[in-house]
Amino acid sequence: MIKSFVVQNFRCLRELDLELSPLTVLVGPNGSGKSAVLAALNEKTSVLPEDLWRHTAKKIVRTWTTDTGKVLDETVPGAARRPLELGHTPPVVQGLRLDPNHMRSRNQVQRAMQLGAVGENLANVVASVTRKEKVELAEQLCSLVPLFTDVDVTPTEQLGTHELRFQDRWNSDLWYAPREVSDGTMLLTGFLVLQYQQPPPDLITIEEPERALHPYLLEQLVQMLRRLSRGEIGKRAVQVVLATHSPDLLEYVLPEEVRFLGRDEEDGSTTVKAVPANDPDWQRYFQEYEKSLRQAWLSGGLGGVPGA
Amino acid sequence: MSLRVVVYAEGPGETGGSAGRKAPGQELLDDELGAAHVLVRRCLSRGDLIPAAAVRFHEPLRTPAGHVARGSDLYNMRTLRKLLTWFRAPPPPDVAVVLVDADGERSRKSTLEDGTRTVSQAKVIGVAIQEFEAWLIADHVRVTEALGAPFATTRDPETMNRREAKELLAQAIASAGKGPHNVRRTIAELCDLDVVAGRCSAFADFRAELLQTALAAQTHFRQ
Numbered sequence: 001m002i003k004s005f006v007v008q009n010f011r012c013l014r015e016l017d018l019e020l021s022p023l024t025v026l027v028g029p030n031g032s033g034k035s036a037v038l039a040a041l042n043e044k045t046s047v048l049p050e051d052l053w054r055h056t057a058k059k060i061v062r063t064w065t066t067d068t069g070k071v072l073d074e075t076v077p078g079a080a081r082r083p084l085e086l087g088h089t090p091p092v093v094q095g096l097r098l099d100p101n102h103m104r105s106r107n108q109v110q111r112a113m114q115l116g117a118v119g120e121n122l123a124n125v126v127a128s129v130t131r132k133e134k135v136e137l138a139e140q141l142c143s144l145v146p147l148f149t150d151v152d153v154t155p156t157e158q159l160g161t162h163e164l165r166f167q168d169r170w171n172s173d174l175w176y177a178p179r180e181v182s183d184g185t186m187l188l189t190g191f192l193v194l195q196y197q198q199p200p201p202d203l204i205t206i207e208e209p210e211r212a213l214h215p216y217l218l219e220q221l222v223q224m225l226r227r228l229s230r231g232e233i234g235k236r237a238v239q240v241v242l243a244t245h246s247p248d249l250l251e252y253v254l255p256e257e258v259r260f261l262g263r264d265e266e267d268g269s270t271t272v273k274a275v276p277a278n279d280p281d282w283q284r285y286f287q288e289y290e291k292s293l294r295q296a297w298l299s300g301g302l303g304g305v306p307g308a
Numbered sequence: 309m310s311l312r313v314v315v316y317a318e319g320p321g322e323t324g325g326s327a328g329r330k331a332p333g334q335e336l337l338d339d340e341l342g343a344a345h346v347l348v349r350r351c352l353s354r355g356d357l358i359p360a361a362a363v364r365f366h367e368p369l370r371t372p373a374g375h376v377a378r379g380s381d382l383y384n385m386r387t388l389r390k391l392l393t394w395f396r397a398p399p400p401p402d403v404a405v406v407l408v409d410a411d412g413e414r415s416r417k418s419t420l421e422d423g424t425r426t427v428s429q430a431k432v433i434g435v436a437i438q439e440f441e442a443w444l445i446a447d448h449v450r451v452t453e454a455l456g457a458p459f460a461t462t463r464d465p466e467t468m469n470r471r472e473a474k475e476l477l478a479q480a481i482a483s484a485g486k487g488p489h490n491v492r493r494t495i496a497e498l499c500d501l502d503v504v505a506g507r508c509s510a511f512a513d514f515r516a517e518l519l520q521t522a523l524a525a526q527t528h529f530r531q
Contacts, residue, residue: 247374262331273397281395281396282395285393285394285395288389288390288393288427289372289390289393290386292372294372295372295373295390296372296395298370298371298372298373298374299332299369299370299371299372299374299390299391300331300332300333300367300369300370300374300398301332301333301369301393301394301395301398302395303331303397303398305331305332306331307329307330307331307334307367
């Protein structure tokens with residue numbers, strides 16, 4: 001598990017020290033640096049000269065501190081990457097910004113055990129999981145979206161391609177093509193399949209997971225991702241970092257899982273603030289806010305709001 | 309040394325048109341202040357116990373739904389308690405001022421005070437009879453000056469009916485062809501506070517309580 005991540009000179013992240021929990025939720029206004037943090041976490045993110053802090057810094061420095069030690073990476077855009085120290089491999093990070101339209105696309109049939117960044121190979125991933133996993137996946141999806149009783153992959157008229165299909169709850173002979181089902185259904189299918197990826201990544205980052213989801217489903221999604229992050233589902237624990245603007249999502253996360261992002265008034269660099277969940281002052285404050293992170297955040301008393 | 313103050317009030321007529329443009333806790337610039345801020349600053353700096361320049365206004369918290377607190381939000385005890393409950397950063401103000409209209413409800417001040425008694429934030433709850441505009445129209449001479457047109461009423465502002473002072477001022481501003489925000493602020497800047505206190509008992513109480521609370525909150529100003 002990545003316990004902390006320090007990044008210097010990457011985009012708006014002049015010097016950011018981020019403590020990570022199994023499930024971490026980044027909250028902040030537009031432009032606060034959430035996407036930059038997600039990009040920086042992934043060692044494989046390609047770095048351009050304009051990614052340097054204020055276009056003037058010389059190198060980007062990142063340090064991942066994991067259970068087993070530290071991994072340091074120094075990147076000078078345009079220069080050859082300096083090899084990492086032997087025995088210190090950076091965590092494998094999967095960055096997702098799932099897009100229902102891409103997730104609906106037909107796939108050229110091939111084995112795929114990792115979901116693509118926008119979910120473009122979802123049909124292949126669903127087709128590649130084991131029969132038992134596919135049954136589980138269908139059960140989970142259909143309990144969340146009870147319009148359906150099964151999800152499967154079916155060949156299309158275009159040779160060598162297949163796509164997802166969803167079985168109607170009231171008429172078992174009726175199967176819906178991806179274009180006929182909601183964005184939320186597509187997204188949930190993508191989120192559910194994450195537990196079956198092989199090999200699992202060390203960490204998954206997800207931008208705006210709340211898009212197109214009903215608040216009830218959002219709660220289910222957060223619970224599923226938390227279980228994934230704790231190793232309660234899936235092949236092993238996969239850390240998860242979410243970036244969101246959604247007050248609804250905040251209702252379902254724990255205070256200690258949230259990091260509020262903002263900008264420093266002096267130099268505009270991204271700042272991060274965690275909730276001191278065990279502090280008696282916090283507990284009194286949180287009690288007054290009826291233990292609602294949504295309310296506390298929207299009041300502006302925790303940072304991570306526009307204008308900050 | 310500064311005195312951090314936030315002001316919650318009924319609407320933009322009191323707090324100016326800039327409310328909500330900054331994040332809670334951020335300092336407001338002078339041109340972002342409304343008539344209520346100006347009156348509060350003048351009340352605090354009266355007698356030179358607190359220098360006017362030391363009174364700094366900050367953007368208040370928003371409601372739990374994320375909007376700028378207005379009117380009815382301030383009468384909702386659950387909301388008002390939250391508006392007066394700050395965590396560490398942004399740092400809590402030294403004094404929170406809540407300015408509401410009585411609107412014919414005699415017990416409003418005691419109701420709000422009772423409901424927020426256990427909130428640790430230093431606060432002053434001012435309840436204007438019937439409304440904030442009663443304070444603004446109390447000094448006819450200065451209202452005339454701010455309007456650039458004659459202004460007079462025969463009745464004491466606190467004896468007026470609900471909305472009467474509000475409408476009287478609005479009509480006078482419209483007749484003068486001036487911007488309401490500027491006129492209200494100018495009146496707040498020019499009015500003789502003793503005249504206002506003499507005609508509006510609620511303002512006299514508010515002024516005394518505000519200074520006392522601020523001095524208690526900031527002991528260094530008493531030295």
